[in-house]
Amino acid sequence: MRVEQPSAAAPLVVAHGLCKRYGEQWVVDGVDLEVRQGEFFGLLGPNGAGKTTILRMLLGLTPPDGGELQVLGEPIPARAREARTRIGVVPQFDSLDPDFTVRENLVTYASYFGLRGKDLAPRIAELLALANLEGREDTPIAALSGGMKRRLTLVRALVNEPRLVVLDEPTTGLDPQARHHIWQRLRELRDTGTTLIMTTHYMEEAERLCDRLAIIDAGRVLASASPRTLIQAHIEPHVIELLDAPGRAAGEVLAARGAGVRAYRAGDLLLLYTATPGALLEELDAAGHRYLHRPANLEDVFLKLTGHELRD
Amino acid sequence: MIALPRPSFRSLAVWQRNLRVWRKMLLPSILGHFGEPLLYLLAFGYGFGRLVGDLGQLSYVAFLASGIICSSALFTASFEAMYSAFTRMANQQTWNAMLNAPLVVDDIVLGEVLWAATKGLMSAMAILLVATAMGLVADWRALWALPVVALSGFTFAACAMVVTAFARNYDFFLYYFTLILTPMLLTGGVFFPREQFPEWLQGLTYVLPLPHAVDLIRPLLTGGSLHQPWLNLAVVVGYGLAGLISATALIRRRMIC
Numbered sequence A: 001m002r003v004e005q006p007s008a009a010a011p012l013v014v015a016h017g018l019c020k021r022y023g024e025q026w027v028v029d030g031v032d033l034e035v036r037q038g039e040f041f042g043l044l045g046p047n048g049a050g051k052t053t054i055l056r057m058l059l060g061l062t063p064p065d066g067g068e069l070q071v072l073g074e075p076i077p078a079r080a081r082e083a084r085t086r087i088g089v090v091p092q093f094d095s096l097d098p099d100f101t102v103r104e105n106l107v108t109y110a111s112y113f114g115l116r117g118k119d120l121a122p123r124i125a126e127l128l129a130l131a132n133l134e135g136r137e138d139t140p141i142a143a144l145s146g147g148m149k150r151r152l153t154l155v156r157a158l159v160n161e162p163r164l165v166v167l168d169e170p171t172t173g174l175d176p177q178a179r180h181h182i183w184q185r186l187r188e189l190r191d192t193g194t195t196l197i198m199t200t201h202y203m204e205e206a207e208r209l210c211d212r213l214a215i216i217d218a219g220r221v222l223a224s225a226s227p228r229t230l231i232q233a234h235i236e237p238h239v240i241e242l243l244d245a246p247g248r249a250a251g252e253v254l255a256a257r258g259a260g261v262r263a264y265r266a267g268d269l270l271l272l273y274t275a276t277p278g279a280l281l282e283e284l285d286a287a288g289h290r291y292l293h294r295p296a297n298l299e300d301v302f303l304k305l306t307g308h309e310l311r312d
Numbered sequence B: 001m002i003a004l005p006r007p008s009f010r011s012l013a014v015w016q017r018n019l020r021v022w023r024k025m026l027l028p029s030i031l032g033h034f035g036e037p038l039l040y041l042l043a044f045g046y047g048f049g050r051l052v053g054d055l056g057q058l059s060y061v062a063f064l065a066s067g068i069i070c071s072s073a074l075f076t077a078s079f080e081a082m083y084s085a086f087t088r089m090a091n092q093q094t095w096n097a098m099l100n101a102p103l104v105v106d107d108i109v110l111g112e113v114l115w116a117a118t119k120g121l122m123s124a125m126a127i128l129l130v131a132t133a134m135g136l137v138a139d140w141r142a143l144w145a146l147p148v149v150a151l152s153g154f155t156f157a158a159c160a161m162v163v164t165a166f167a168r169n170y171d172f173f174l175y176y177f178t179l180i181l182t183p184m185l186l187t188g189g190v191f192f193p194r195e196q197f198p199e200w201l202q203g204l205t206y207v208l209p210l211p212h213a214v215d216l217i218r219p220l221l222t223g224g225s226l227h228q229p230w231l232n233l234a235v236v237v238g239y240g241l242a243g244l245i246s247a248t249a250l251i252r253r254r255m256i257c
């Protein structure tokens, strides 16, 4: 994991008190965000948390009902068009052009940025290689697998050599192999100094990729820091998951004793959080209970902050 | 007060995208442009024309050919701005992809209207070619009809785009066809002179754009004289601008929310 570096450069995204209301519901409710140059920033939250709405606001596609927003130094939504010339977008839902082949998709998307002519061909060859889609230039979109479509969508977002790449659930619905491919590309982008903002439901993904992330629920930022800082600040380092009914009963008894053990019931699981697991594990072993002992992760942070599981 | 459209040169990228798709299906597209209107021209022109005889100096086929050039531009442009544009807006996410690039709704709407007008012009040109080959066109003045056809196509497309802005599915377009386009077609002077109608109906339907397009285009093709060209132009341009302004405002509200 990378160490957080203080950056002197002005942040690429600054949001203060962003709000959005649909009908009576505030789906984004006073969000403050700051994304620095070169940072990989994550927005982690359950369905309906407001992640897509926040990204759409950054792109100037959803006018906020309150708050201030600057992206790449441009006031949004007033100068969203100018900002978008330097942004790459991977939307949540597939928007590849089904009237075109793989290559035509890239050429056409490039034309939306005013990119055409001689310089474009090598760039497109480069992007096709990056997506591992060489040899499929002339394949129609309908004939691509889900993973290929996502890869193509990712390189399509890079056609304008963006300074900021915005990704809305880039790996949802992909198999592990396809996911690893995308992760690798995202890390490479980050290593070349591109700033990235990604939404995800996946803890593991956020923990692996993001330098910093904001946990959001019901339109609010509950906490924002590096994954490690969040875990250290909010959660005891050890987690014991009790997986069956007798184990849960035993766990309740252990937790009731106090002594630095915090219990949390999540569905049919009982989670015990503690800094000193030794004695607990011995007792559970002695009684022969089934359990899983693991380090604390972001999911635990989320559970603690919101009181419900992430994937709902 | 609605904000006026502020499109940029990037509208052309939208137009070009559609041209690129059209070129991929060149043969069926062109066949479509020639096919149906040609059949109408032959069947009605000769079949029906025998019964009707001439209209003043003009043979019925020549009268009809100039009318069908207008109605073909009308229907081609309207179709494109409704069914095809709706597909790109609602089903294919084409517009959403554009909005992730530095295009704005204003560019997209103008680009789509320009494209639909282009298709209208292409269909009209196909018939013009046939009509010329059949000796139904008076003289070189007919070339002046082309910019007027393009302008009319723009107007028809812009009006259709307003309907698209409200559409939730394809069935919605039937209202526009049944309530607006078909009555306008039948009373617009395409198939027979408007003078056949009672005066009140002539007056009532003269507020629509098609009769004005016909009044401009037919004389240019058949060698007649223009009666109120400035009024005709004003109505066509007026509908075009009003359509573009409202469609842009409505689609902004629909997509930027």
Ligand SMILES: Nc1ncnc2c1ncn2[C@@H]1O[C@H](COP(=O)(O)OP(=O)(O)OP(=O)(O)O)[C@@H](O)[C@H]1O
Pocket (backbone or CB within 6 Å): A022, A027, A045, A046, A047, A048, A049, A050, A051, A052, A053, A054, A092, B257
């Ligand atoms: N155009 C809209 N009109 C009305 N409600 C909307 C609109 N867009 C979003 N919402 C509502 O706003 C809330 C937040 O939606 P949003 O898409 O931002 O969530 P999300 O965090 O991206 O969820 P997911 O993980 O499912 O993608 C949801 O309750 C959604 O139903």
Ligand SMILES: [Mg+2]
Pocket (backbone or CB within 6 Å): A051, A052, A053, A092, A168
């Ligand atoms: Mg979303």
